[in-house]
Amino acid sequence: MDDHAVAEVRVDSVRCEGIGYCTNIAPDLFAMPDDQPPVRLLRALSTEADVAAAQEAEEMCPTRALHVQRSRASPPPT
Amino acid sequence: MRFTSPLLDVPYVAQLQQLTEYDEIIEVLRSKDFIQGAFEVSGPPFLHNSLLILDGKEHFERRRIGAQLFSKHAISHYKTNELEPMVQEALQRARTTTAEATGDVSVDLIPLTRQMLARVAASITGIDDITPGDRTDELLNYIDGFGQAITVEWATGDADAIIAKGLEARAKFEQNMFADSAARRKALVEQFHRGEIEREALPKDLITMLYLHWKDEWDDQLPLRETTAMMVGSLQTTAQALPHFMLHLDGWLRDNPQDRVLIDSDPAFLQSALYESLRLFVASPVRIRLAVRDVVLSTGRRVAEGERIGLLYRAANMTPEIFGEEPQSFNPHRTVTGSTPWGLSFGGGAHACLGRPMVTGVGSGDDVSDGTMAIIARELLRAGFRIDPDRPATSDSATFYEAFSSMPVLLTPHREVEMV
Numbered sequence: 001m002d003d004h005a006v007a008e009v010r011v012d013s014v015r016c017e018g019i020g021y022c023t024n025i026a027p028d029l030f031a032m033p034d035d036q037p038p039v040r041l042l043r044a045l046s047t048e049a050d051v052a053a054a055q056e057a058e059e060m061c062p063t064r065a066l067h068v069q070r071s072r073a074s075p076p077p078t
Numbered sequence: 079m080r081f082t083s084p085l086l087d088v089p090y091v092a093q094l095q096q097l098t099e100y101d102e103i104i105e106v107l108r109s110k111d112f113i114q115g116a117f118e119v120s121g122p123p124f125l126h127n128s129l130l131i132l133d134g135k136e137h138f139e140r141r142r143i144g145a146q147l148f149s150k151h152a153i154s155h156y157k158t159n160e161l162e163p164m165v166q167e168a169l170q171r172a173r174t175t176t177a178e179a180t181g182d183v184s185v186d187l188i189p190l191t192r193q194m195l196a197r198v199a200a201s202i203t204g205i206d207d208i209t210p211g212d213r214t215d216e217l218l219n220y221i222d223g224f225g226q227a228i229t230v231e232w233a234t235g236d237a238d239a240i241i242a243k244g245l246e247a248r249a250k251f252e253q254n255m256f257a258d259s260a261a262r263r264k265a266l267v268e269q270f271h272r273g274e275i276e277r278e279a280l281p282k283d284l285i286t287m288l289y290l291h292w293k294d295e296w297d298d299q300l301p302l303r304e305t306t307a308m309m310v311g312s313l314q315t316t317a318q319a320l321p322h323f324m325l326h327l328d329g330w331l332r333d334n335p336q337d338r339v340l341i342d343s344d345p346a347f348l349q350s351a352l353y354e355s356l357r358l359f360v361a362s363p364v365r366i367r368l369a370v371r372d373v374v375l376s377t378g379r380r381v382a383e384g385e386r387i388g389l390l391y392r393a394a395n396m397t398p399e400i401f402g403e404e405p406q407s408f409n410p411h412r413t414v415t416g417s418t419p420w421g422l423s424f425g426g427g428a429h430a431c432l433g434r435p436m437v438t439g440v441g442s443g444d445d446v447s448d449g450t451m452a453i454i455a456r457e458l459l460r461a462g463f464r465i466d467p468d469r470p471a472t473s474d475s476a477t478f479y480e481a482f483s484s485m486p487v488l489l490t491p492h493r494e495v496e497m498v
Contacts, residue, residue, distance in 0.1 A: 015418060018108055019428050024138060060145045062430035063418070 005044040007051045007070045009058075013038040015065035022057035022066060029054060038065070088478040090231045091364050091388040095381065098393035100400055100417070102377050106367055106389060107427030114429060115368030115386045119237055120230045123245060127296065128303050129432075130311075137428060143287045144308075144432050147202055150440050152282060157436075160197045161450055165457050167210045168193040173491055184466065187324065187458075187485040191317045192218050194454055199313040202433075203305045204283030206259045217255065223247025225310040232478045252302055260301055264289050284308055312433055315361035318481045319437075320451055321471070322359035324458065325485075326408045327351055328465050337410070341459060345448070349439060351410035352452050353419035356438070357401065358408055359480065360423045363392040395421035462490030 009029075018037030022030040029050065032039045045051050051068065058066040070076065085096050097103050106112050113133040117125050125131050129140045146152070171193075172185040193210075196217055200208040208217055227244020230237050267289040269275045280286050288301045330351065331338050340347035366388055369381040381387055396405040400416045412419070420438060424431035439449035448456070465471075469486035476483075 014416060017104060017426055019430075021138065021141075021428075025142075056142075056145075059149050060142060062428060062432075063426070064435060 004046055005071055006047065007045045007054065007068055009041050009045065009054050010067045010069070011038050011041065012063075012065040012067070015063040017063055017065075019062055021060040021062070025057045025060060026050075026053040030057060085393075086364060086388070086390065088232070088364075090478070091366070094366070094386055094388040095379070096364075096388040096390050096393075097379070098390045099377070100394040100397040100422070102375055102379065103389045103391070103394050103422065104426060105375055106387070107425075107429075109373070111371055111373045112367040112369055112381075112387075114366075116231065116366040117228075118231070120228045120241070120244075123241060124224065124228050124248075124303060125307055126303060127300055128307050130307055130429075133428075141428075141432065143291050144284070146287060147282070147284060148433055148435060150435075153436050153440055156198050156201055157448075157450065157453060160201045161194065161453060164197045164210070165194045165454055169457060169461050169489070171210070172489060181491060182462075182464075182488040183491050184469075184486060184488055187321050187487045188317070188482055189218075191320045191454065192221075192313065195313045195316055195450070198436075198450065199309045202284060202312050203308050204259055204263055204281060204285035205255050205305070205309075206262070217251075220247045220251035220255070221306075221309050221313055224251065224306045225314050226476070228307060228310050229314075229477070229479070234476055234478060248302070248306055251306070256302055256305060260285050267292075311431070312436075315431075316437060316450060318361050318479065319356060319359055320454060321482050321485045322480075323352055323355040323451060323455060324463065324487070325465070325471075326355040326358070327455070330408060330410060341456070346446075347410060348452050348455060349446060349448065350412075350419065352449075352455070353438065354408055354410050354412055356420040356423045357395045358392075358406075360392040360395065361479070362425070363390065363479075365389045365391065365425060365429075389422075391422040391425070395423065458487075458489075462488070464488045 016038035018032055018035070018039065020032060020039075022039055023032055029042055029045070030039050031042055045054055045068075051070070054066070054068045058064070058068045085098070086092065097106065114131050117131055121131055129137065129144055132140055168190055172190060173183050193214055196214045197208050199221070200206075200217065205217070208214055224244045224247045226233060227241050227247075230240045230244070233240050263281060263283075263286045266275065266280055267286065270277060270280055270290070280290065284305060285301050288296075288304060337347065366386050368386050369383055371383045373381045375381070395401065398405050401414055401421065402412055414421075424434040424437075435449070437449045437451055439446040439452065441447055464487065466486040466488050471482050471485040474481040474483035
């Protein structure tokens with residue numbers, strides 16, 4: 001994980017079908033080169049807003065191909 | 079156990095091009111050249127402008143609302159606070175029925191499963207006061223009525239009569255259960271908009287979410303239609319799949335008694351068995367898509383603009399290259415490559431089942447929590463579940479779906495029983 005990342009996103013390349021909900025929700029985080037799965041993460045999640053967007057994308061994904069995990073150094077805000 | 083998967087001669091799909099190849103179906107599900115093509119009869123009265131039949135931007139926005147109901151936190155709440163207590167309650171009520179001469183408790187798995195799931199469906203949608211007993215039975219009767227109507231394209235009986243009964247059931251549901259719950263939530267959302275309460279004070283359910291994200295172009299019956307559709311989706315399919323799972327498991331353990339110990343010693347075994355059962359028994363074995371323009375698929379198959387085609391998920395789940403040797407057999411130790419172990423059983427593409435993580439569990443790899451079906455199955459096994467050898471299951475002749483109307487099973491009268 002990037003040292004400055006608040007959280008990591010793992011893409012399950014088997015489950016990703018390229019539906020594109022994530023690229024609609026967070027186009028600055030996710031992209032699908034050549035419109036073919038699997039989707040790719042464009043940059044590290046460095047803010048809480050990034051994490052919220054990634055988490056929404058995770059839960060919107062019809063195949064649950066995205067997995068967002070916080071870094072140990074960045075627990076959820078209270 | 080072996081299963082066959084021929085092309086379907088069910089009237090609803092018999093005249094359509096039927097796709098059975100996994101990759102070809104995925105291509106259609108991903109394509110923007112196809113939209114939802116089902117529910118031609120049930121759609122107008124029951125599903126107008128609902129998530130099930132929308133496409134494009136509207137579908138995405140409505141799904142974004144619905145997805146919040148199936149967050150990890152929400153699923154954990156449903157399991158802990160709604161499902162698990164209802165499972166224990168339903169088993170305890172079953173044990174109070176007259177015991178057989180052998181001392182066993184005889185119960186029908188079909189209504190038992192529905193009772194276990196009723197409060198989860200109510201919690202997801204926002205229907206209050208679904209207490210065990212009469213109130214749950216009343217709700218299940220309503221769901222039966224409008225559920226048969228929403229899936230009327232698969233019914234064996236008279237469609238007009240089924241639709242009429244469904245409308246009657248929905249009207250009673252609206253009057254006796256929906257109206258008060260919806261009014262309560264609408265008032266709370268209005269209070270929130272006036273700044274009188276915080277967002278966190280709002281219930282987290284479908285009816286509340288719809289009022290919170292209301293659009294002027296929606297008609298005031300939309301929450302009722304979305305609620306009835308969600309109830310059917312969150313209860314009927316799981317209630318149909320569970321008996322098949324218990325049959326698959328029962329048969330496997332009879333032939334492979336050495337695996338019985340794995341149910342308690344290896345949590346992943348029951349989950350794998352569940353996924354294998356779901357792969358074979360697909361609650362909605364065919365999905366219909368409609369071409370919005372002339373299309374030539376990469377296989378060379380031509381689909382004309384306006385043509386409906388059938389996507390045979392069950393047949394695709396038998397692809398040997400993906401699902402391994404003897405794909406028509408139930409094998410909880412199966413290795414699957416290139417797909418989820420349940421294949422297309424929850425659909426795919428933008429319309430994939432919203433509630434799938436509820437059923438299969440949340441997580442991935444070795445870190446997967448039990449979903450609703452595994453939770454119910456474990457408790458049934460702990461209760462000494464056995465198929466009743468003297469009373470066979472009865473198929474539901476009212477539908478072309480492979481559903482059971484009755485499955486007598488036996489439980490022990492005691493709360494827990496040794497697994498090995």
